[in-house]
Amino acid sequence: MHPIQLFDPASSTYTYILCDEQTREALIIDPVDTQIERDLQVLRERGLRLVLTLETHAHADHITSAGQLAELAGAQTAAPEDCGIRTAAIQIKDGQVLRFGGESLQAWHTPGHTGGSMCFVWREHVFTGDTLLINGCGRTDFQSGDPKALYHSLTEVLFKLPPTCTVWPGHDYQGRSHSTIGYEKANNARIAGKSEAQFVAIMNALNLPPPKRLAEAVPANLQSGLLRHDAPAPHQLVERAAQGYAGDVSCTLAMAWWQADEAVLIDVRTDAERAWVGFIPGAQAVAWKQWPGMASNPGFDEQILREVPPGKKALMLCRSGVRSIAAARRATELGLIAYNIIDGFEGDPDPQGQRGRLGGWQFNGLPWRQN
Ligand SMILES: N[C@@H](CCC(=O)N[C@@H](CS)C(=O)NCC(=O)O)C(=O)O
Ligand SMILES: [Fe+2]
Known part of the structure; x- marks a missing residue:
């Protein structure tokens, strides 16, 4: 059984769908807003029921469709607890196991690309988000990025996985689809054989231009892709x-x-x-x-x-x-x-008032319950 890998050419983002073939329950990792019709179509064609959406981090280059998938497919949204995505119903902790049907995956906190970034380990597969890319890694120059933390996450956390473990990255800018832990450990140009100081020097010298959609993507992703600008006045x-x-x-x-x-x-x-x-x-x-x-x-x-x-x-x-x-x-x-x-x-009826996180959505002053 393999993950379903889907690609968004505009942002070079990979989205993954995993399912339990018996129960047909599925989860989706890093879905992209502009690809929602495609993703719903894949789910329909394969007779899958989406139960979870997962983010590896709060993305800076595209907007997630997680919030829309919660509405359209009845999925529950999950995001790493340190990413500040307060609209996610599940705030994922390091080591947390997430279940779909009879299957489960484990979340590992791997800070570095962003402070809250996580990787997801499922069977002999790891979904690395932007922590580990093929022959590369996520940049560390914004969103609490930290090259030392990334060095630790790569060498002490991900490289402890078996060398045969398949690496499924969050992006690839050169058309490659997957790799293995063993291959990246031995060949990755940024990390293989490098000391922490060498790695930090490489990362600090990258000088990449900011992602084109940074300013709009981060605030939208902090609200599961459902940012609204038109909050009504109270008592309107x-x-x-x-x-x-x-x-x-x-x-x-x-x-x-x-x-x-x-x-x-x-x-x-x-x-x-x-x-x-x-x-x-x-x-x-x-x-x-x-x-x-x-x-x-x-x-x-x-x-x-x-x-x-x-x-x-x-x-x-x-x-x-x-x-x-x-x-x-x-x-x-x-x-x-x-x-x-x-x-x-x-709705945000009272922007000055008390707003609580209520089952993933916000609704001022309401008695709220989750099943
Ligand atoms: N050119 C892309 C930005 C690409 C980019 O910065 N990607 C991030 C991931 S969100 C990264 O970490 N890239 C690592 C690299 O290019 O080495 C855009 O404008 O959206
Ligand atoms: Fe990223």
């Missing part, structure tokens, strides 16, 4: 009668209405998202769609009319505030007074 209500529903409300205003018992909170996400990402106790689950690409939930009309008593407002909540608009329109057609909660679970 925008009337939308002309657009077929009562209006858009900020999270704070929605919560005030809900707590005052003026409104029913309707979670229109899929069952998969609720199971993986988490849910708000007391919110009613009425999925708008059960799967991306699927027609609307055929039971939606009946369920929503059952959940919203006469005289109460219906507050539609989804991940990002797109499906909730469609659901608010339909509920309005059915005679309800329906509102869309702006930006859904990604």
Whole structure:
């Protein structure tokens, strides 16, 4: 059984899919936002169910699709705990074992390229991110990069793996796909046979230009690729009668209405998202769609009319505030007074207020639970 290796030519990034052939559960390592359709297609074609997305580090050259995959495929997001990716549901610790079906891989903290970088060891394979590249290694000149730490991670951690272990890098800029620990230990131009001082001197003399997308990629990746610039003001209500529903409300205003018992909170996400990402106790689950690409939930009309008593407002909540608009329109057609909660679970109703990490997403002041 081999990993599925996929390539993004724009950033020369490798993405990997691993699966348990019996249960068909899969995980994806370092997915790229612009390749999400391809990746979903690969999963569909092979009949795989994506349960986890993993990052080797917070990338500086491309944006991850992890957050979108959490919504579209019901996967749980995981990222190294020292990378500062606070939106990841699982903050991976050194040595942590991550399971998919009957398979598992182990995460090893390998600082150097970035302070939080990790490699993932699965059977006779290691996914090295940018810690070890083929005949190279990740640069160490930003994001808490440190050539001494990288020297240690390479010589004391990765090179302790068996020489036959296959190396699957995070990038290759010359069309090579994989290598082995034995080959890199003996031949890697930057590290093979070098002392720590020699390696540090090589790294400090690289003088590489910064990645072209550095300024946009890092902040986006610190939020699993779902950075938003349009946070609504607290207590904001925008009337939308002309657009077929009562209006858009900020999270704070929605919560005030809900707590005052003026409104029913309707979670229109899929069952998969609720199971993986988490849910708000007391919110009613009425999925708008059960799967991306699927027609609307055929039971939606009946369920929503059952959940919203006469005289109460219906507050539609989804991940990002797109499906909730469609659901608010339909509920309005059915005679309800329906509102869309702006930006859904990604909303930031009070930028000055307390924001907690809640099951991977942020939602101010809400009682939140994960399965
Ligand atoms: N030219 C690329 C940047 C390539 C780059 O800096 N890659 C990083 C990985 S994020 C690296 O560590 N490269 C090591 C090297 O090129 O030796 C871009 O503009 O995106
Ligand atoms: Fe990198």
